[in-house]
Amino acid sequence: MDFQTPPATAAILQRIREFLARHVLPQEAAILRRGFGESHDDLQKLRAEVKAAGLWGPQLATSLGGLGLPLLDHGLVSEVLGYSPLGHYLFGCQAPDAGNIEILEKHGTDEQKTAYLGPLAAGEIRSCFAMTEPDSAGSNPTLLSCAARREGAHYVIDGRKWFTSSADGAAFSIVMAITDPSADRHSRATMIIVPTGTPGFRLVRNIPIFGHAGSGYDSHAEIAFDRCKVPISNRLGPEGMGFVIAQERLGPGRIHHCMRWLGICRRAFDMLCDRANRRLLAPDKRLADKQIIQAWIAECKAKIEAARLLTLHAAWTIDNHGFEAAREQVSLIKFYVAEVMGEVLDRSIQAHGALGITDDTVLSFFYTRERGARIYDGPDEVHKMVVARRILRAYQPQSDSEPAQ
Numbered sequence: 388m389d390f391q392t393p394p395a396t397a398a399i400l401q402r403i404r405e406f407l408a409r410h411v412l413p414q415e416a417a418i419l420r421r422g423f424g425e426s427h428d429d430l431q432k433l434r435a436e437v438k439a440a441g442l443w444g445p446q447l448a449t450s451l452g453g454l455g456l457p458l459l460d461h462g463l464v465s466e467v468l469g470y471s472p473l474g475h476y477l478f479g480c481q482a483p484d485a486g487n488i489e490i491l492e493k494h495g496t497d498e499q500k501t502a503y504l505g506p507l508a509a510g511e512i513r514s515c516f517a518m519t520e521p522d523s524a525g526s527n528p529t530l531l532s533c534a535a536r537r538e539g540a541h542y543v544i545d546g547r548k549w550f551t552s553s554a555d556g557a558a559f560s561i562v563m564a565i566t567d568p569s570a571d572r573h574s575r576a577t578m579i580i581v582p583t584g585t586p587g588f589r590l591v592r593n594i595p596i597f598g599h600a601g602s603g604y605d606s607h608a609e610i611a612f613d614r615c616k617v618p619i620s621n622r623l624g625p626e627g628m629g630f631v632i633a634q635e636r637l638g639p640g641r642i643h644h645c646m647r648w649l650g651i652c653r654r655a656f657d658m659l660c661d662r663a664n665r666r667l668l669a670p671d672k673r674l675a676d677k678q679i680i681q682a683w684i685a686e687c688k689a690k691i692e693a694a695r696l697l698t699l700h701a702a703w704t705i706d707n708h709g710f711e712a713a714r715e716q717v718s719l720i721k722f723y724v725a726e727v728m729g730e731v732l733d734r735s736i737q738a739h740g741a742l743g744i745t746d747d748t749v750l751s752f753f754y755t756r757e758r759g760a761r762i763y764d765g766p767d768e769v770h771k772m773v774v775a776r777r778i779l780r781a782y783q784p785q786s787d788s789e790p791a792q
């Protein structure tokens with residue numbers, strides 16, 4: 388196993404770091420203060436500069452105008468971009484669009500690719516993914532109730548979704564709906580593309596999270612479908628394959644998320660160390676001179692490095708042996724990296740004192756927006772259960788005579 392960054396990727400990483408330092412970080416606080424919705428024009432200007440610099444779409448195939456990086460290399464890019472809350476959006480590799488691009492590329496018809504994939508990959512439109520519902524446990528999506536019934540050449544969709552990220556301003560949603568309630572639990576649901584302007588599609592609200600409803604890309608919506616009618620040709624993939632396609636979407640997405648979280652860890656860690664060195668507790672005593680702060684710094688460093696190696700290993704396994712071989716590793720990183728990110732952010736906030744809980748630094752943005760990391764794409768507890776079950780299977784006694792020592 389070799390995690391040495393290939394020279395071509397190292398050069399891209401360096402250029403992205405420089406771009407972030409020169410063009411993004413100086414504007415970041417002002418853009419976040421105004422919100423994504425109000426900052427639309429500034430964000431589009433920055434996106435145009437990213438494209439002009441030849442850095443757009445690190446994960447996108449070159450045929451879609453991207454850099455075509457494999458998973459491990461894109462993971463490294465994702466880590467660098469995670470340093471700023473604007474990074475992924477500006478470089479065209481933001482969730483949920485990145486996942487939607489993947490499934491449109493793999494399962495979309497030629498018409499769907501022309502109408503949705505091309506403009507989405509080019510950053511001309513945005514999309515959302517509507518699976519979770521307020522009234523059933525998202526951790527077990529086989530309980531979904533939003534239904535799509537056939538009427539002639541159309542599907543008619545009725546139901547309610549929530550936590551549909553980035554629905555505000557999206558051009559279309561990929562909706563997971565039950566098409567055959569009598570089928571096997573895992574074959575009941577189908578993915579359907581619903582343009583957000585379709586009659587019967589209603590964005591009820593952007594859900595306030597820790598006091599912020601957000602706007603535009605930075606938001607999570609509640610959506611109502613009320614006799615929302617779309618042609619059957621809007622189906623993405625075969626009927627009943629919704630869950631299978633959703634799993635494909637989640638695999639690489641978890642690596643991208645974890646590497647992004649590691650970028651957030653780095654930002655919070657840099658801020659922790661900088662604050663410790665600068666803050667004077669007495670004329671001759673810095674925060675950094677206190678042993679407890681030194682312990683936090685050493686512990687955070689160890690955890691970030693451990694989380695990073697676990698994640699790179701999982702990406703390497705997927706690149707070299709396929710997703711099935713990495714199933715346990717992906718569950719491990721999903722909960723471990725999310726926990727490490729929460730801890731590093733919390734330490735950094737604590738070291739900043741009252742300033743840490745204000746909106747005057749980026750820490751509060753990360754802290755409120757990223758708490759959800761331990762819930763989406765499978766809550767921590769579900770991933771821990773998956774890992775533990777697989778481990779315990781290996782310890783299954785062959786006979787009851789020889790207990791393990």
Ligand SMILES: Cc1cc2nc3c(=O)[nH]c(=O)nc-3n(C[C@H](O)[C@H](O)[C@H](O)COP(=O)(O)OP(=O)(O)OC[C@H]3O[C@@H](n4cnc5c(N)ncnc54)[C@H](O)[C@@H]3O)c2cc1C
Binds near residue numbers: 483551552769
């Ligand atoms: C920031 C954010 C963005 C999101 N974006 C999207 C999106 O774009 N599209 C979309 O469709 N959904 C999205 N979601 C929803 C997300 O997928 C669900 O919240 C998630 O699947 C959990 O479902 P739930 O909220 O219904 O919690 P529940 O399923 O009700 O679970 C509640 C809690 O119960 C515990 N639990 C659950 N199952 C088990 C188990 N088997 N064993 C032990 N404990 C368990 C966990 O602690 C869990 O947090 C997003 C969520 C967040 C927070």
